Each structure stands twice: as structure tokens, then as C-alpha cells.
Amino acid sequence: MKAHAVAAALLTVALAATAGAVTYEVNNAASSTAGGQRFDREYGGDYAKQVLAGASSFTWSIFNQPSPADRSPVDAVILTVGDVGGIASTDRNNITLGAGYVAGITGNDFKDQVTGVLYHEVVHVWQAGLQDYGSHPWVYEGIADFVRLKAGYIAAGWAQPGQGGSWEEGYSVTARFFDYCDGSVKPGFVAGLNAKLKGGYDADYFVQITGKTLQQLWQDYKAMYGN
Incomplete structure (x- = not known):
């Protein structure tokens, strides 16, 4: 496991003490597509929830926001795998991951590529001034x-x-x-x-x-x- 993956896992464990009422949800609205099926097979909703939690915790650490009172008032981060164009987008606390992008990923670092996209999008959930x-x-x-x-x-x-x-x-x-x-x-x-x-x-x-x-x-x- 890569060092950053270990760090993310540790941050996820620490999340229980810091996250308050934040919940993480994953919906696959493109399960009939090649990308949606690949997401379920090679990434999975449970793993995605862990990534969303770890990415949130990591973002709070970068933003120096140890207390929920310091952060944007978000109580749920929702990821949807959708049959849409593009890689990913975020609207407030809703992240959409493009099934076509997932289907087209090449290389042996599939999980890292998806995780990098999710980290980027999670920042948009929490950053100020949008x-x-x-x-x-x-x-x-x-x-x-x-x-x-x-x-x-x-x-x-x-x-x-x-x-x-x-x-x-x-x-x-x-x-x-x-x-x-x-x-x-x-x-x-x-x-x-x-x-x-x-x-x-x-x-x-x-x-x-x-x-x-x-x-x-x-x-x-x-x-x-x-x-």
C-alpha cells in the first residue's frame, strides 16, 4: 500500500473523533453502463465512502480546520456515479463521477486515479468562497x-x-x-x-x-x- 494510502486510512480512523455528524453516501446511477459496472467491480461503494471520509479529513487538516465549527456547514457528502460527460463535477455537497471516465481509465493504478479525482472534488465541497x-x-x-x-x-x-x-x-x-x-x-x-x-x-x-x-x-x- 502506498504511503499516502496508509495516511488516508489513518485519517479515516481519526475521522470518528472529528467528523461530527458528517455522513458519506455513494449511489451508482449508471450501473447498467460499462463504467458503472467497473466502478462496482474494481472500486466499490464502501471503499468510496472511506475515500470521501479520508479526503474530507485531509482537506480539513490542510485548511487548518480542526473543529466542525471552522468548516463549511455540510452534514453529508454524496457521490453519484452518473452516465454523464466529463470526468467529475461538484454542486455544493453533491459529487458526480462520470461513468464514461471510469470505463476509459487505463493503467494498473485504477484506484489511485479515481481516488485522486475524488480528493479534488471533495475539496470543492469544503472550500470557502465559491x-x-x-x-x-x-x-x-x-x-x-x-x-x-x-x-x-x-x-x-x-x-x-x-x-x-x-x-x-x-x-x-x-x-x-x-x-x-x-x-x-x-x-x-x-x-x-x-x-x-x-x-x-x-x-x-x-x-x-x-x-x-x-x-x-x-x-x-x-x-x-x-x-
């Missing part, structure tokens, strides 16, 4: 991939450290940038950013947390990797 998602999606997708990165579920094709043309590219490019901000500039940067996002997005948050503008941070990040 009312501004439409105007600044890169921030929210970057945070979600940052949590996935720290959990050890890096996907094939992800940007490497220092890659990317703009901090607004989102996903793995922004996640790598946030990893620099969190690890080399201000420990706890992502937790601080998520907390400030409760009031909506403002570029000045970067100055407030790190003492540097967003532009300065990006320039320093690129310079660190010779770009």
Missing part, C-alpha cells in the same frame, strides 16, 4: 489540485514545478504555484487563503498573507525554477 468561482476559477481549482498534490495523487500530464505561463491557468499549474507559496514563502498559505475567500476573492489577499503581490510571487516562483 460564490466567486465564475470570475476566478483558477483560484478554486488550484486549491483543489493543491490538496490532491499534498495527498500524493498526482495525475499523469500534470505540470511540473515551475511550468506554466500564468498563475491563472488553474489546476496543476496553479497548484504547483500554491505549493511554492505554502512551502517556500508562507507556511499555511493555502489555509490562510481559503479562510479569506469566505468574503470573496481579492488579489490583495496574497499581500496580506505573504507580504508580496501576486505578480511578485509568480516572478519569484518562475525564477526559482529558471523560467
Whole structure:
């Protein structure tokens, strides 16, 4: 078992003491499709519940939210395997995993690939400030991939450290940038950013947390990797 999988299992055990009333539900609404059948056969609802719980606990630790009072007011995280296009999506506390995506996964790390997607989507359940998602999606997708990165579920094709043309590219490019901000500039940067996002997005948050503008941070990040 991979180290990050062991950590997730331990976090799941710890969940009983910290999760309060949060429940985790899994529904397969695509059981007649190849992807739905593969989900049941190779992943399973019980395992998915454990992953949702572990991902939630891990997200709370990244966001520095040890108490339920610190978190978004969610009492259930619901995963549905659906016969829909795309990989996955999240609407409030409802995550939809695309059966077509599940059917098309190749390689011998099937479970890790699905788990990485679920970690990303669980972050969207718990992160703050999603009312501004439409105007600044890169921030929210970057945070979600940052949590996935720290959990050890890096996907094939992800940007490497220092890659990317703009901090607004989102996903793995922004996640790598946030990893620099969190690890080399201000420990706890992502937790601080998520907390400030409760009031909506403002570029000045970067100055407030790190003492540097967003532009300065990006320039320093690129310079660190010779770009």
C-alpha cells in the first residue's frame, strides 16, 4: 500500500473523533453502463465512502480546520456515479463521477486515479468562497489540485514545478504555484487563503498573507525554477 494510502486510512480512523455528524453516501446511477459496472467491480461503494471520509479529513487538516465549527456547514457528502460527460463535477455537497471516465481509465493504478479525482472534488465541497468561482476559477481549482498534490495523487500530464505561463491557468499549474507559496514563502498559505475567500476573492489577499503581490510571487516562483 502506498504511503499516502496508509495516511488516508489513518485519517479515516481519526475521522470518528472529528467528523461530527458528517455522513458519506455513494449511489451508482449508471450501473447498467460499462463504467458503472467497473466502478462496482474494481472500486466499490464502501471503499468510496472511506475515500470521501479520508479526503474530507485531509482537506480539513490542510485548511487548518480542526473543529466542525471552522468548516463549511455540510452534514453529508454524496457521490453519484452518473452516465454523464466529463470526468467529475461538484454542486455544493453533491459529487458526480462520470461513468464514461471510469470505463476509459487505463493503467494498473485504477484506484489511485479515481481516488485522486475524488480528493479534488471533495475539496470543492469544503472550500470557502465559491460564490466567486465564475470570475476566478483558477483560484478554486488550484486549491483543489493543491490538496490532491499534498495527498500524493498526482495525475499523469500534470505540470511540473515551475511550468506554466500564468498563475491563472488553474489546476496543476496553479497548484504547483500554491505549493511554492505554502512551502517556500508562507507556511499555511493555502489555509490562510481559503479562510479569506469566505468574503470573496481579492488579489490583495496574497499581500496580506505573504507580504508580496501576486505578480511578485509568480516572478519569484518562475525564477526559482529558471523560467
